[in-house]
Amino acid sequence: MSPRMLPAGDDPIRPAASTPVAITLDGERLEGIAGQSIAGVILASGQLGFRRTSAAGRPRGIFCGIGVCFDCMVEVDGARDVRACQRRAVDGNAVTTQHDALPVPPSSERGGSDD
Numbered sequence: 001m002s003p004r005m006l007p008a009g010d011d012p013i014r015p016a017a018s019t020p021v022a023i024t025l026d027g028e029r030l031e032g033i034a035g036q037s038i039a040g041v042i043l044a045s046g047q048l049g050f051r052r053t054s055a056a057g058r059p060r061g062i063f064c065g066i067g068v069c070f071d072c073m074v075e076v077d078g079a080r081d082v083r084a085c086q087r088r089a090v091d092g093n094a095v096t097t098q099h100d101a102l103p104v105p106p107s108s109e110r111g112g113s114d115d
């Protein structure tokens with residue numbers, strides 16, 4: 001269990017007992033509970049950045065958390081471009097980070113031939 005989780009006994013709402021799930025992020029085992037998003041499991045592990053921007057390679061993670069910004073894209077069990085904030089973690093998910101280089105337009109679209 002993550003140290004960031006409130007123990008069920010201390011939670012005034014008294015939720016039902018949770019079912020643990022375990023996923024991997026780039027091979028590292030992360031633990032969460034059933035119902036958490038993949039992003040939730042990753043954030044609970046203390047990792048904030050799990051994608052790199054195409055242009056500058058800067059770290060990105062959760063921005064909107066509601067499926068609008070696409071900053072949280074990861075690959076899940078071989079499927080690319082999954083929004084981690086919108087996908088529930090399933091026990092055994094193999095999550096890998098994504099970094100895609102920007103496509104290079106053909107020289108005719110760049111306004112000349114500079115090859």
Ligand code: FES
Pocket residue numbers: 061062063064065066067068069070071072073083084085086
């Ligand atoms: S954080 Fe914005 S789409 Fe996932």
